[in-house]
Amino acid sequence: MSVVQTKTASPPAHDPEVLLSVRNLTKYFPITGGLFSRTVGHVKAVDGVSFDIRRGETLGLVGESGCGKTTTGRAVLRLVEPTSGQVFFEGRDIVPLPKREMRALRREMQIVFQDPFGSLNPRMSVGEILEEPLIIHRVGNRQERQQRVRELLDVVGLASYHIRRYPHEFSGGQRQRIGIARALALNPKLVVADEPVSALDVSIQSQILNLMEDLQREFGLTYLFIAHGLNVIRHISDRVGVMYLGAMVEIADADEIYRQPLHPYTEALFSAIPIPNPTVKRERIILQGDVPSPVNPPSGCRFHTRCPIAQEQCRVERPALKESRPGHWVACHFR
Amino acid sequence: MATPEAHLSSPPSLPLVEREGPSREWKTFWSNPLAWIGTILLTLIILFSFVGPVFYPASPYTPHLNAALAPPSAAFPLGTDSLGRNNLSRLMIGGQLSLEVGFAAAFVSMVIGVGYGLVSGFVGGVLDAVLMRVVDVLYSIPSLFFLLFIDSVFKPNAVLLVFVIAMVSWFGVARLVRGEVLSLKRRDYVEAAHALGASNGRIMLRHLLPNVMGVVLVSTTLQVANAILTVAGLSFLGLGLPPPTPNWGQMLSDSMNYMFQNAWWLIYPPGFAILFVELCVNFIGVSLHQAFDPRLRR
Numbered sequence: 001m002s003v004v005q006t007k008t009a010s011p012p013a014h015d016p017e018v019l020l021s022v023r024n025l026t027k028y029f030p031i032t033g034g035l036f037s038r039t040v041g042h043v044k045a046v047d048g049v050s051f052d053i054r055r056g057e058t059l060g061l062v063g064e065s066g067c068g069k070t071t072t073g074r075a076v077l078r079l080v081e082p083t084s085g086q087v088f089f090e091g092r093d094i095v096p097l098p099k100r101e102m103r104a105l106r107r108e109m110q111i112v113f114q115d116p117f118g119s120l121n122p123r124m125s126v127g128e129i130l131e132e133p134l135i136i137h138r139v140g141n142r143q144e145r146q147q148r149v150r151e152l153l154d155v156v157g158l159a160s161y162h163i164r165r166y167p168h169e170f171s172g173g174q175r176q177r178i179g180i181a182r183a184l185a186l187n188p189k190l191v192v193a194d195e196p197v198s199a200l201d202v203s204i205q206s207q208i209l210n211l212m213e214d215l216q217r218e219f220g221l222t223y224l225f226i227a228h229g230l231n232v233i234r235h236i237s238d239r240v241g242v243m244y245l246g247a248m249v250e251i252a253d254a255d256e257i258y259r260q261p262l263h264p265y266t267e268a269l270f271s272a273i274p275i276p277n278p279t280v281k282r283e284r285i286i287l288q289g290d291v292p293s294p295v296n297p298p299s300g301c302r303f304h305t306r307c308p309i310a311q312e313q314c315r316v317e318r319p320a321l322k323e324s325r326p327g328h329w330v331a332c333h334f335r
Numbered sequence: 336m337a338t339p340e341a342h343l344s345s346p347p348s349l350p351l352v353e354r355e356g357p358s359r360e361w362k363t364f365w366s367n368p369l370a371w372i373g374t375i376l377l378t379l380i381i382l383f384s385f386v387g388p389v390f391y392p393a394s395p396y397t398p399h400l401n402a403a404l405a406p407p408s409a410a411f412p413l414g415t416d417s418l419g420r421n422n423l424s425r426l427m428i429g430g431q432l433s434l435e436v437g438f439a440a441a442f443v444s445m446v447i448g449v450g451y452g453l454v455s456g457f458v459g460g461v462l463d464a465v466l467m468r469v470v471d472v473l474y475s476i477p478s479l480f481f482l483l484f485i486d487s488v489f490k491p492n493a494v495l496l497v498f499v500i501a502m503v504s505w506f507g508v509a510r511l512v513r514g515e516v517l518s519l520k521r522r523d524y525v526e527a528a529h530a531l532g533a534s535n536g537r538i539m540l541r542h543l544l545p546n547v548m549g550v551v552l553v554s555t556t557l558q559v560a561n562a563i564l565t566v567a568g569l570s571f572l573g574l575g576l577p578p579p580t581p582n583w584g585q586m587l588s589d590s591m592n593y594m595f596q597n598a599w600w601l602i603y604p605p606g607f608a609i610l611f612v613e614l615c616v617n618f619i620g621v622s623l624h625q626a627f628d629p630r631l632r633r
Contacts, residue, residue: 079526106532119523123545132541133531182527 016091019222020053020076020190025085027068027075031295044294045071047246048085050321053190058216058223060237060254062230062269064291068246069226070114073192076224077109078102089190107137110183114195116175120167126153126178127163133185152181155218156211173204177211184215192224197232209236230273234258242266245302246294248321252328262324262335265303301333309334364626373618380612384430395424396579404593407600414600416586417593426604429581433563434612436496436582440562443501445555448508449547453539455509456516467513470506478503482565486574493576496569500562508554515547549624556620560613567609583608 026049028042046068053059061069075082078094086093094105113119120129130149134140140148150160156177167175176196183191193212197205213236215221227233233240234254241251242263250263261267268285275282287306292298298305304314313333321331364370399405399419407414413422455466485499519525520543528538567584569575575585583605590601 077530079530103532103534106530109530111527111530113523113527115523119527121524121528121542121546124541132528132533136531136533136537179527182531186531 017054018052018088019055019090020224021086021088021091022052022072022076023050023086023088025049025072025075025087026083027071027080028083041295044246044297046075046082047294047297049243049246049248051241051248051251053222053224055189055222056216056220057238058225058236060233060240061224061226061243062228062233062240063243064269065228066291066294067243068294069228069243070194072243073111073194073224073226077106077111077192079111104137107186108188109190109192110186110188112176112179112183112191112193112196114198116172116179116199117167119179120175122167125164125166126158126170129167129178130181130185133182137186139186148185152185155184155215156181171204172200173207176200176204176208180208180211180215184219184221187219188221190222190224192226194226195228196225198227198229205232212236230270242269245291245297247302248331249303250328250330250332251321252325252330256325256328262328262330263303263332264307264309264335301331360626364622367622367625369618370622370626373615373622376611377615377619380430380608380615381434384427384434387427388424391423391427393421393424395421395428395581397421404596404598406598413604414598416589416601422600422604425581425586426583426608429583429586429605430608432493432576432580433566433583433609436493436500436566437559437563437612439497440500440504440565441555441558443497444505444558444562445508445551447501448505449512449544449551451505452509452512452514453516453543453547456513457520457535457539457543459517459520463513467510470509474506479568482569483572483574486569491569491574491576496566496576497562500565504558504561504565508551508558511550511554512547515550516543519543519546548627552620552624553617556616557613559616560609563609563612 025046026044027046028044030039031041031043032038033040049068049072051059061072063069071080074080076087078087082095085095087095089105089109094102097105124132127146127149130152131145134145134148139145149163153160153162158174158177158181162170167178170178180196196212197208200208209232212223216223223236225233225236237254239252240254240257242249242257242261242265244265250257250261250266252262257266258270261270265287268287271282271285273282285308289306292302292305298315299318300316301307301310301314301319304310307314311333317333319331319333321329324330324335397420399411399415399421401419402411402415403419404417405411405415405419411421411423413426415422416425451466451470455463481503482499485495489495520538525538525542528542533541563584565584566575566582567588570582570585570588576582578585586605587602587609590598590605593601
């Protein structure tokens with residue numbers, strides 16, 4: 001197991017501009033086998049991830065399938081319990097909080113899911129779905145709650161007569177609007193958007209993205225936006241973090257990272273974005289081999305098995321995330 | 336970067352019209368012919384058993400020994416049994432007990448099974464393993480032995496029968512519910528409820544229970560007939576409810592002795608009564624399932 005920890009130099013917790021601060025977050029899922037379900041290994045889904053999100057900004061998290069970005073999002077909300085690490089929300093580490101306090105804190109942090117079909121209870125009407133968070137946190141009386149539900153429907157662009165409909169009567173995009181309205185019901189500060197548009201048609205994707213941007217402006221929301229669509233991430237993010245095999249390899253302002261990626265993996269990833277101009281030919285960086293298994297990740301730098309510039313050092317020493325340029329953090333020995 | 340579809344951001348208009356809210360389930364229910372057939376027939380059977388004796392007050396107990404095993408006639412519309420008792424009266428009175436025991440036992444076993452399965456599946460882990468092994472062990476005890484044991488220790492009466500039958504028939508429901516819950520609790524909407532800060536009790540009652548009730552209702556309807564037949568089986572072994580109070584199951588098993596004397600009037604009435612109750616309850620169960628599951632609603 002690698003003991004080298006990735007650290008960022010910025011102080012956690014104290015800067016009031018920082019809403020969420022994640023330090024050395026890890027999540028190992030045990031693999032059980034044999035007759036008595038012994039633990040025979042671990043899937044190191046997230047292995048030492050650190051980042052900050054400032055108030056009102058959108059941090060985009062990109063990476064291939066299985067790189068741990070979804071697990072990171074859920075661990076931040078403690079929907080999966082982190083194996084270790086700290087998650088500072090407004091300066092307070094929420095990982096050790098008892099369940100009771102955590103439940104109260106859930107008003108502040110919400111999630112929008114990828115699958116608009118699985119994320120709404122088919123037995124509950126839209127009104128019931130949107131009222132539920134208000135009931136759980138004892139907000140207002142019945143009338144006030146109904147009023148709030150109508151407001152929410154309006155905010156996400158649905159009509160108040162939808163209130164009695166059931167989820168299966170809506171299209172994917174409309175369902176996603178309902179999911180967003182539910183997340184907003186309690187006026188959260190942080191919204192983790194877990195691939196909120198990946199399951200939607202392209203034309204609907206932009207509607208939902210624009211809606212999320214409008215809502216961010218209107219309510220001062222902070223987003224942790226997880227996606228694998230590079231264009232989507234670029235469109236919505238202020239800053240972008242790139243993950244590979246459970247580790248954050250690079251994090252920088254969106255413009256900066258798209259213009260000049262530093263990490264060889266980011267380079268290869270972004271070279272896959274097509275240029276909408278047939279006369280310009282981009283040099284595609286094709287990586288060799290497959291992503292190694294997160295059960296037994298490579299020693300040293302996670303990426304060294306496929307890296308075009310890997311040296312002996314990379315096999316041995318895991319590179320820390322360091323500020324290579326102002327605001328541009330990269331985990332590579334040579335960049 | 337603006338995507339080319341950005342101008343589409345206005346919400347799509349909906350051609351659907353607003354529909355009625357809470358009563359919609361029942362409307363759907365009544366739009367199903369099976370629901371009508373089941374409800375009407377079951378009502379008739381219940382009326383027959385509970386109100387019938389008022390209009391046909393002939394005693395089910397008085398033996399007419401000179402007319403024993405008489406085929407249907409004007410005096411005895413459904414003939415008489417081996418002791419010459421009025422078969423029609425017996426069918427009415429017998430229905431009371433069979434229906435009461437059948438429905439009550441099915442209901443009790445549903446409540447136990449749903450609660451047990453819900454907790455086992457939701458909590459998971461060690462508790463789930465323990466609870467399910469308990470079910471395995473109970474399953475491995477032949478229910479007949481258990482019934483015989485209880486029946487011989489206590490003096491059988493209707494209430495005891497209800498609980499004893501429920502005790503041997505809830506495992507199936509518990510396993511069914513647990514299996515459903517195991518898959519349901521991984522759904523995003525359950526995770527969303529966690530994310531909203533919902534308590535475990537709330538998640539079980541609001542999110543899991545309504546979603547397992549569909550399968551539970553259908554299996555419970557099967558349980559009704561099962562309970563009626565279990566009473567019959569016990570009666571056959573002489574361990575059912577003590578005579579002279581008749582019940583359909585007992586009447587059916589008694590009639591077997593006279594099969595070769597062509598006493599069809601003793602066999603068909605209780606047999607069809609059980610069959611029809613089973614059919615009606617099942618029709619109603621399936622219609623309820625369709626009406627209350629929004630995805631199946633047309």
